[in-house]
Amino acid sequence: MQRRNSRWLIGAGLTVVGALTLSACGSGSGFGGDTADAGGELTSDSSQGLNILIGSSGDAETASVNAAVAAWSEESGTDAKVSVASDLNQQLAQGFAAQKPADVFYLSTDALAGYASNGSLLAYGDELANKDDFYPSLVSSFTYDGEFYCAPKDFSTLQLIINTDLWAAAGLTDADIPTTWDELATVSKTLTTPEHVGLAVGGEYARLGAFMAEAGGSLMNEDSTEATANSAENVAGLEYAQTLLTDGVMSYASEIGAGWGGEAFGKQLSAMTIEGNWITGAMKNDFPDVNYAVAELPAGPEGKGTLQFTNCWGIAADSPNQAAALDLVEQLTSKDAQLTFSSDFGPMPSIQSAAEEWKSANPTLVAFLAGADYAKGVPNVQGAADVVSDLNAQLESLKTGDAQAILDSTQKNLEALLK
Amino acid sequence: MSTSAQTSRRSGIRGGEAASGWLFTAPMIILLGMFLVIPVLMALWVSFSDWNGRGSPFSSSVAFVGFDNYSALVGGGGLAEQDFGTALRNNAWYVILVVPIQTMLSLFLAVLVNRQILRGRGFFRTAFYFPSVTSSVAITVLWLFLFSASGAVNKLLAFIGVNGPNWFNDPSGVLHNILGVFGVETGPAALTGNTFLGISFWEWLAGPSVAMSAFILMAVFTTSGTFMLLFIAALQNLSGDVVEAAMMDGANGWQRFWRVTLPQLRPTLFTVLTLGLIGAWQVFDQIYTGTQGGPGKTTLTPAYLSYQAAFTNQAWGQGAAIAFILFVIIVVFTLFQRFLLAERKVSARRMRLYVQTPRNGGSK
Numbered sequence: 001m002q003r004r005n006s007r008w009l010i011g012a013g014l015t016v017v018g019a020l021t022l023s024a025c026g027s028g029s030g031f032g033g034d035t036a037d038a039g040g041e042l043t044s045d046s047s048q049g050l051n052i053l054i055g056s057s058g059d060a061e062t063a064s065v066n067a068a069v070a071a072w073s074e075e076s077g078t079d080a081k082v083s084v085a086s087d088l089n090q091q092l093a094q095g096f097a098a099q100k101p102a103d104v105f106y107l108s109t110d111a112l113a114g115y116a117s118n119g120s121l122l123a124y125g126d127e128l129a130n131k132d133d134f135y136p137s138l139v140s141s142f143t144y145d146g147e148f149y150c151a152p153k154d155f156s157t158l159q160l161i162i163n164t165d166l167w168a169a170a171g172l173t174d175a176d177i178p179t180t181w182d183e184l185a186t187v188s189k190t191l192t193t194p195e196h197v198g199l200a201v202g203g204e205y206a207r208l209g210a211f212m213a214e215a216g217g218s219l220m221n222e223d224s225t226e227a228t229a230n231s232a233e234n235v236a237g238l239e240y241a242q243t244l245l246t247d248g249v250m251s252y253a254s255e256i257g258a259g260w261g262g263e264a265f266g267k268q269l270s271a272m273t274i275e276g277n278w279i280t281g282a283m284k285n286d287f288p289d290v291n292y293a294v295a296e297l298p299a300g301p302e303g304k305g306t307l308q309f310t311n312c313w314g315i316a317a318d319s320p321n322q323a324a325a326l327d328l329v330e331q332l333t334s335k336d337a338q339l340t341f342s343s344d345f346g347p348m349p350s351i352q353s354a355a356e357e358w359k360s361a362n363p364t365l366v367a368f369l370a371g372a373d374y375a376k377g378v379p380n381v382q383g384a385a386d387v388v389s390d391l392n393a394q395l396e397s398l399k400t401g402d403a404q405a406i407l408d409s410t411q412k413n414l415e416a417l418l419k
Numbered sequence: 420m421s422t423s424a425q426t427s428r429r430s431g432i433r434g435g436e437a438a439s440g441w442l443f444t445a446p447m448i449i450l451l452g453m454f455l456v457i458p459v460l461m462a463l464w465v466s467f468s469d470w471n472g473r474g475s476p477f478s479s480s481v482a483f484v485g486f487d488n489y490s491a492l493v494g495g496g497g498l499a500e501q502d503f504g505t506a507l508r509n510n511a512w513y514v515i516l517v518v519p520i521q522t523m524l525s526l527f528l529a530v531l532v533n534r535q536i537l538r539g540r541g542f543f544r545t546a547f548y549f550p551s552v553t554s555s556v557a558i559t560v561l562w563l564f565l566f567s568a569s570g571a572v573n574k575l576l577a578f579i580g581v582n583g584p585n586w587f588n589d590p591s592g593v594l595h596n597i598l599g600v601f602g603v604e605t606g607p608a609a610l611t612g613n614t615f616l617g618i619s620f621w622e623w624l625a626g627p628s629v630a631m632s633a634f635i636l637m638a639v640f641t642t643s644g645t646f647m648l649l650f651i652a653a654l655q656n657l658s659g660d661v662v663e664a665a666m667m668d669g670a671n672g673w674q675r676f677w678r679v680t681l682p683q684l685r686p687t688l689f690t691v692l693t694l695g696l697i698g699a700w701q702v703f704d705q706i707y708t709g710t711q712g713g714p715g716k717t718t719l720t721p722a723y724l725s726y727q728a729a730f731t732n733q734a735w736g737q738g739a740a741i742a743f744i745l746f747v748i749i750v751v752f753t754l755f756q757r758f759l760l761a762e763r764k765v766s767a768r769r770m771r772l773y774v775q776t777p778r779n780g781g782s783k
Contacts, residue, residue: 089730089731090730093472093729093730093733096472096473096474097472097473097474097475097476099473099474099475110731111731114472114731114732114733115733117471117733118471118472118473118733119473120472120473254568254585254588254714255568255585255588256568257567257568257569257585382732382733383498383732385731385732386498386502386732387498389712389716390498390501390502390716392713393590393713393714393715393716394715396588396590396713396714396715397590397715413497413498416497416498
């Protein structure tokens with residue numbers, strides 16, 4: 001017994017020594033102090049090529065980004081390689097932990113706060129040559145702690161998508177396109193038949209939040225410094241949605257056997273849906289026979305409102321060649337590049353100077369861009385994604401739930417984040 | 420190494436054996452240490468630190484924060500505690516249902532295909548084992564199709580006149596639904612008013628959600644085959660003598676199974692229950708590919724929550740803390756069932772059964 005114990009001790013000892021050795025390696029190979037804060041000089045080790053990590057929606061996007069990056073690479077003489085992430089969050093996290101992150105990458109509003117607060121990101125926004133061209137609401141989506149972190153890549157807004165055949169079959173004309181909540185309720189009712197429901201939406205904040213915005217509310221104030229989740233406006237927005245649900249003229253996509261609003265709409269399980277620009281791709285690929293039109297969402301008691309979604313081009317604080325990365329991002333957010341992206345795979349340019357050309361190139365989708373004037377972003381404080389997913393969980397039972405109670409719990413959770 | 424030298428001096432001729440023993444086991448020790456022990460120790464450190472995912476967790480900027488990460492989970496009062504409570508609730512129901520059902524089913528299947536007279540035994544063994552060798556991702560996708568609102572399962576239910584639920588989108592708890600049939604919609608104030616880990620006792624008693632039930636069925640479907648194989652191996656190891664002796668004593672088939680076969684399977688039963696418990700507490704792939712915690716967080720499990728905390732929220736310490744709490748839970752459960760299955764002296768009550776025998780046969 002004695003012998004066995006001592007062997008165990010040796011084993012344990014070896015393990016601990018091993019662990020310490022590894023940990024010593026770990027801290028030894030690091031770059032010591034924090035190199036995170038921008039404001040100083042950008043690194044510019046031009047011997048290093050750039051790695052670009054994207055979360056692609058499909059082949060069209062991959063090819064388009066590849067072409068744009070290759071063009072820049074040729075022009076600038078810096079090597080650049082685009083990789084498509086299968087799980088962007090995980091691959092980014094691994095890169096940051098190993099201090100060998102991709103130099104340039106897609107970054108969502110959800111993930112911004114987490115990476116910004118731990119110093120993984122370079123706050124380069126103020127150094128962009130085209131900084132003032134971005135829509136201000138997009139800039140505020142990527143501003144954390146007063147610093148503009150990264151250049152908005154593109155954006156989408158939610159609008160009302162209408163099946164024109166079902167619309168005409170119900171005897172409705174262009175003049176009937178709803179502009180107020182009452183009108184929306186009326187046309188939804190007209191369009192509801194035993195075969196399909198008038199309006200189908202995803203049962204989550206990222207769709208129902210549009211009603212809250214129309215009522216003049218939002219989960220947090222513009223710079224995400226104050227929680228306003230249980231405001232009277234938000235309650236009014238949700239209660240309106242609740243009325244549509246209980247009247248049977250609106251359904252959650254999941255209730256009618258679809259994964260999301262676009263699927264319900266494409267399968268003609270609903271005559272209308274509320275979705276963003278991405279629906280155009282799905283309609284073209286999966287439901288080419290369904291004719292549809294895009295209209296602006298009806299105005300609520302406080303005027304028009306919608307939600308916008310955006311991603312940015314993040315640059316890693318640990319990138320050895322930040323100067324080249326910044327140059328690449330300026331190129332990728334330029335008017336030409338963004339218009340090319342738009343025609344290749346559909347997003348809207350994040351810069352105001354491209355708006356007119358985009359509108360003339362996409363006359364049927366103008367409503368999406370019109371939303372840029374009044375759209376609200378989603379909260380970007382650290383931990384907000386958890387609060388929103390908790391809200392989503394509760395919204396699933398909105399039909400029978402209490403809007404005020406749902407928003408009260410969200411308010412409590414958001415306030416906890418700000419402490 | 421000086422220790423081994425000492426040992427060799429002490430025990431003479433056998434001394435070299437220790438050195439070669441170490442030598443032969445060294446590759447495995449190094450591999451296990453490198454890829455198992457050291458990462459686990461590193462994770463343990465992370466769970467006590469404020470590491471935020473950038474750079475090495477051992478760099479000088481990372482501080483020791485004691486039990487902060489743990490206390491946020493078990494007593495923070497915030498969303499983290501509530502999520503953790505929800506995840507534990509979901510997974511506890513999953514374990515409570517999956518482990519007994521899969522053990523019983525696999526034993527039942529094993530006994531069936533072990534019978535000598537069954538025709539095409541090989542076919543059935545392969546068929547029952549098949550789900551186990553299929554990737555869990557593939558089966559999850561299959562399950563999503565089968566259990567969709569208008570999927571095959573609901574079509575089948577409609578055939579017998581049952582209006583099937585919208586499986587993977589139904590967050591309502593099964594027990595709550597059953598109570599609802601009897602008109603109980605809300606629980607007594609004693610249950611709804613008091614909370615444990617951020618969710619009320621009434622919610623703890625909700626039972627698995629309908630969505631989770633579909634996962635429970637899937638787990639039973641996929642793992643029973645593996646455990647059936649273990650039981651078959653054990654059954655084939657049993658000597659026929661004991662069963663024959665029992666037959667001679669007049670035991671019927673039912674008695675032979677419960678009183679003779681099953682007690683002999685105790686070691687295998689322990690293995691199956693242990694593996695089942697571990698597997699069920701660590702459920703992750705199905706959630707990751709299937710529902711990502713939805714609907715209404717009712718398929719959130721601690722393993723998935725740990726992943727989410729670390730990789731999407733950059734709360735690495737909290738993610739690691741969840742993993743270690745899960746580890747403790749699994750160890751406690753395993754010890755508990757080991758205690759239950761331990762060989763004990765026959766209890767006095769049981770003994771009476773056997774004591775009576777000589778009295779009956781006393782005329783001999």
